[in-house]
Amino acid sequence: MDALGALLSGPRAQDAFLLRAVLEPPWSIRIEDEAPLTVLTVVRGSAWLAPEGQEPTWLGPRDVLVARGPDPYTMADAPSTPVQTIIHPGQRCTTLYGEELAEKLALGVRSWGNSPDGGTVMLIGTYQLAGEVSRRLLDALPRSLVLRGDEWDCPIIDLLAAEIVKDAPGQESVLDRMLDLLLISALRAWFARPDARAPSWYRANGDPVVGRALRLLHNNPEHPWTVADLAQRTGISRAALARRFTALVGEPPMAYLTGWRIALAADLLHEPGATLEAVARQVGYSTPFALSTAFKRVRGISPADHRRAS
Numbered sequence: 001m002d003a004l005g006a007l008l009s010g011p012r013a014q015d016a017f018l019l020r021a022v023l024e025p026p027w028s029i030r031i032e033d034e035a036p037l038t039v040l041t042v043v044r045g046s047a048w049l050a051p052e053g054q055e056p057t058w059l060g061p062r063d064v065l066v067a068r069g070p071d072p073y074t075m076a077d078a079p080s081t082p083v084q085t086i087i088h089p090g091q092r093c094t095t096l097y098g099e100e101l102a103e104k105l106a107l108g109v110r111s112w113g114n115s116p117d118g119g120t121v122m123l124i125g126t127y128q129l130a131g132e133v134s135r136r137l138l139d140a141l142p143r144s145l146v147l148r149g150d151e152w153d154c155p156i157i158d159l160l161a162a163e164i165v166k167d168a169p170g171q172e173s174v175l176d177r178m179l180d181l182l183l184i185s186a187l188r189a190w191f192a193r194p195d196a197r198a199p200s201w202y203r204a205n206g207d208p209v210v211g212r213a214l215r216l217l218h219n220n221p222e223h224p225w226t227v228a229d230l231a232q233r234t235g236i237s238r239a240a241l242a243r244r245f246t247a248l249v250g251e252p253p254m255a256y257l258t259g260w261r262i263a264l265a266a267d268l269l270h271e272p273g274a275t276l277e278a279v280a281r282q283v284g285y286s287t288p289f290a291l292s293t294a295f296k297r298v299r300g301i302s303p304a305d306h307r308r309a310s
Helices: 003-008 135-140 156-163 171-191 200-206 210-219 227-234 238-249 253-268 276-282 288-299 303-309
Strands: 017-023 028-031 037-044 047-051 057-059 064-068 073-076 085-088 092-095 111-113 120-127 144-147
Touching (some): 037 156, 037 171, 064 171, 120 156, 135 200, 135 253, 144 171, 200 210, 210 253, 227 253, 238 253, 253 288, 276 303, 288 303
Parallel strands (some): 017 111
Antiparallel strands (some): 017 120, 028 073, 037 064, 037 120, 047 057, 085 092
């Protein structure tokens, strides 16, 4: 598993909120849902993105927006259009005065808006929960990034547009996976750009030695790894691997592994019925005590407190 693969093990779409918005000007929607990650693409027409404290950005057909929460932002037909609608946590939709709008603006299966024939059509996918595994990747993203339709080729947009209005058995799972594909494709295209400033640990995946070491750690966190073991499997000396890994990733191999194991454990602890002993085995700790000690050292709280807090 590489860094982008880790993303799908973090905020992986599970019962994600997906919506087809059909809108006729004037319209302006303030997003205050505090969602960790939202993916939006314009199918027809155009829209303006206005993050708080930043200049508005125009979005045209097939442009894709990835917005990282929890900061609010506004989508509108024009930057000057006053806000009419607010999206609250849990995707609750109201007027500025608190009047519920979900039923009033419903336009059919996963469709919503102020006109069934509106000139602007957008597809919106919102990840409801952030996983611990992907925190490192999410923190590397800007508050919002935009990929222009002429900058990349993404057939997933057309597939999602066709599927989002269907009401068939298993459709929620189909849409969740399609949202994942759209997100992963967008981030891969974004990080490939020279101006994207991809984080060092992401760029390190392209190194023939360090990239292999990262994949070994990601795929087998339960293995009793040592630097010597990693060096043998990557074909260079222990000292050379330690230097190269630290230079490219920003921290030594074992420190990176500890962070990865604790992130995995933090996610696994959310699962119903997961015992501390079972989680410890899955992430490479011989005893629950060893995991608890490492978890508290890295996170500042015990696994039990982490579970209660969530």
